[in-house]
Amino acid sequence: MVAMLHESSVGDMTDDMQQRVAMGLNEMLKELGYPPSAISGWWNTVPLAELGGRTATQAWVQGDQDAVRDLIVNLREQSMKAARNL
Numbered sequence: 001m002v003a004m005l006h007e008s009s010v011g012d013m014t015d016d017m018q019q020r021v022a023m024g025l026n027e028m029l030k031e032l033g034y035p036p037s038a039i040s041g042w043w044n045t046v047p048l049a050e051l052g053g054r055t056a057t058q059a060w061v062q063g064d065q066d067a068v069r070d071l072i073v074n075l076r077e078q079s080m081k082a083a084r085n086l
Contacts, residue, residue, distance in 0.1 A: 010065035018065060025072045032079050
């Protein structure tokens, strides 16, 4: 899943594939320790500077899926790097 997330532009995917990518992103957030309620809140209520002050849902619906994907992938990579440095 991570390889697919890096190699493809989400905006160029079908709606079904975009849904699968969103589910994969949610799995990444779970791996980072976010409980389901926090994931939902993150997508829908947290304005993010990296997304121009929009929530992840707003950015996704406005066609900026790649920015949402990149943000989550970067969070995961930063978390893994921090874990290796322990």
